[in-house]
Amino acid sequence: MKLNEFYPKTLIEPFRIHSVEPLRFTTRAERQKALKKAGYNPFLLSSQQVIIDLLTDSGTGAMSSNQWAGMLASDESYAGAASFYRFEAAVKDIMGFNHVIPTHQGRGAEHILFSCIAKKGDIIPNNNHFDTTRAHIENNGAQALDLVVKEGRVPSLVLPFKGNIDLDRLEMLLAEQGRNRVPAILLTVTNNSGGGQPVSMDNIRQTGAIAKKYHVPFFLDACRYAENCYFIKTREKGYETSSIIEIAREMFSYADGCTMSAKKDGLANIGGFLALNDDTLARRCRNMEILVEGFPTYGGMAGYDMEAVAKGLYEALDEEYLSYRIRSIASLGEKLALAKIPIVKPTGGHALYVNAAEMLPHIEPLQYPAWSLTNALYLLGGIRAVEIGSVMFGMQPDGTEKPAAQELVRLAFPRRVYTQSHIDYIAEVLTCLNEQKEVLRGYRIVSQEPVLRHFTARFAYLG
Structure with a gap:
């Protein structure tokens, strides 16, 4: 049978609805x-x-049947739960960082990180800080400095990567202040405060190189990492044939750590984590975690939450x-x-x-x-x-x-x-x-x- 190729104009959801929640229509x-x-x-x-x-x-998505099945098999042990190790393995597989510190959500990770690295008089640059990130930085007496590229401040301008950080302004800041006043560089992917605009792989790579040049740790705010990777695949030359997980692994390879709300591209209703490579900083952060979140193998999450995130991190890469x-x-x-x-x-x-x-x-x-x-x-x-x-x-x-x-x-x-x-x-x-x-x-x-x-x-x- 010879049929012409079919190119549908109708956009259909790539899932079937298994359970429904009624809407209440108000006047x-x-x-x-x-x-x-x-x-x-x-x-x-x-x-x-x-x-x-x-x-x-954030935390408002619908979980898959695979996630619900994993939740039923969770381990709720206080210390050393099997669910934590499955969660940890997923984070390490995708993001590659040595230490994984679970938290109840992204702001828990921000609280731990900035309590350990930020002090009065410090400056922490980002493309754009979102509300809780800025609040945690300022609560520790530091300045949250937005350095998005000038194109990112023009809503009507159509460019592929308006979430990029201004590399010249970033290097100028570091040359003037050095690590004494800049304890870390952040980069939010995608750039939520700036209209959900993505950050290019080249911009991430160059930010990592500048961070290494000045010996300043570089962290990603990774709550929408999968969406950013998709934009890299579809908009940045050289990534057309790369898989989303390959792009993710390269993206994280340029950073020293990340904070993440797993309520976004973890496809879970609650949960988050701080991941990093520095052994000394990780020890300090775990001590803070015990104080404000919980034991290091559950943080602020139940075992079934960790199971949902472990599967959701991969599903978000589909x-x-x-x-x-x-x-x-x-x-x-x-x-x-x-x-x-x-x-x-x-x-x-x-x-x-x-x-x-x-x-x-x-x-x-x-x-x-x-x-x-x-x-x-x-x-x-x-x-x-x-x-x-x-x-x-x-x-x-x-x-x-x-x-x-x-x-x-x-x-x-x-x-x-x-x-x-x-x-x-x-x-x-x-x-x-x-x-x-x-x-x-x-x-x-x-x-x-x-x-x-x-x-x-x-x-x-x-x-």
């Missing part, structure tokens, strides 16, 4: 009441008040899964572009970012345009997203406030949870919102905490 009046009661802070909403939850991709995930988010970007909604281009791996500063130019930065857009998205369509703007990053260590570098609304997609019909609904809601954006007004903060204020702050609407 506009219910959402208005709920948001007001929550102090106009989407973090303070109950999940039952949300139709589509894009607040975060090329068909990555291709679908990234293409799905790109398809939403295409729909929004047709509706003339400004977004960060090109679309990232785990999320789509709307440029609220451009969409709502009539709202002043310190009246929080991205926060306003986030709340409007919930009111209109029951969609919960997160602001990455002046609420999240405007508060300075000395208590003053200044506008953030960008005003973005992040739509972060849980892994293996939503289908293409959900994507179409999100596009419809945003299109409708864009058509009436002039009626939106800003917010003022009524109450806030001095650290990570966006999680708990309460607001008043200025309309």
